[in-house]
Amino acid sequence: MVADSQSAIIQSRDNLANIKRRISQSAQSCDRSVADVTLVAVSKTIQGAGIEPVIAAGHRVFGENRVQEAEAKWPDLKAQTDDIMLHLIGPLQTNKVRVALGLFDVIETLDRPKLARRLALLMEETGARPDLFIQVNTGEEAQKAGVLPDECDEFVKLCRDELDLPVIGLMCIPPADEEPSLHFTLLRKIARRNGLAKLSMGMSADFDIAIEFGATHVRVGTAIFGSRPPLKPSLD
Numbered sequence: 001m002v003a004d005s006q007s008a009i010i011q012s013r014d015n016l017a018n019i020k021r022r023i024s025q026s027a028q029s030c031d032r033s034v035a036d037v038t039l040v041a042v043s044k045t046i047q048g049a050g051i052e053p054v055i056a057a058g059h060r061v062f063g064e065n066r067v068q069e070a071e072a073k074w075p076d077l078k079a080q081t082d083d084i085m086l087h088l089i090g091p092l093q094t095n096k097v098r099v100a101l102g103l104f105d106v107i108e109t110l111d112r113p114k115l116a117r118r119l120a121l122l123m124e125e126t127g128a129r130p131d132l133f134i135q136v137n138t139g140e141e142a143q144k145a146g147v148l149p150d151e152c153d154e155f156v157k158l159c160r161d162e163l164d165l166p167v168i169g170l171m172c173i174p175p176a177d178e179e180p181s182l183h184f185t186l187l188r189k190i191a192r193r194n195g196l197a198k199l200s201m202g203m204s205a206d207f208d209i210a211i212e213f214g215a216t217h218v219r220v221g222t223a224i225f226g227s228r229p230p231l232k233p234s235l236d
């Protein structure tokens, strides 16, 4: 088993280096600065021992999609390393906002007025002020979270202007079976007309393309940590 975990460490370090190289190639190919692209290493379903080698390799920005899972893993990992930046990239229920504010440095999944109002209230109360992305359902998929493209401008106004939330950008998860660049273009267009600078888009399969379409944050899981076990039902 020692040999196995040793090789897993080497593997995830190699993967990380490889992804960083591809990010810098994509950035160069469209005359963007590599410093303008943040790699969010998506560590969902990966145990602490699997995340540690990636931290040891110098990586600091991670993403989790379940509050409860993050709560179990990250306080320890954060206690070992000062400058971890943890992103929430999965759905946030209003009854988990307080926990989320204590845990996450960035919340990428702001997607409805009720959540916006709860965040505003508890940010005021706790003093926590994570950067926020609004999730946009660019494919208008019934089962997917996110504000519809048509309703996005109004939602930005509510969040940023009325509730004074620190919204810095937009996030999307394109439909699996569609050309992602169409969705990346749409997200960029909505962000620009609302004066939002950050775009979280692109995953293992398409982050190179996302960078060419302006991604400032790419969320990469399997290409760093390997394939995940099948999803268990959410406890959140």
Ligand SMILES: *Cc1c(COP(=O)(O)O)cnc(C)c1O
Residues within 6 Å of the ligand: 042, 044, 065, 089, 090, 173, 203, 204, 205, 219, 220, 221, 222, 223
């Ligand atoms: C799991 C997940 C990712 C990473 O997906 P990979 O295909 O493993 O890179 C990115 N974004 C969100 C919202 C996710 O849930």
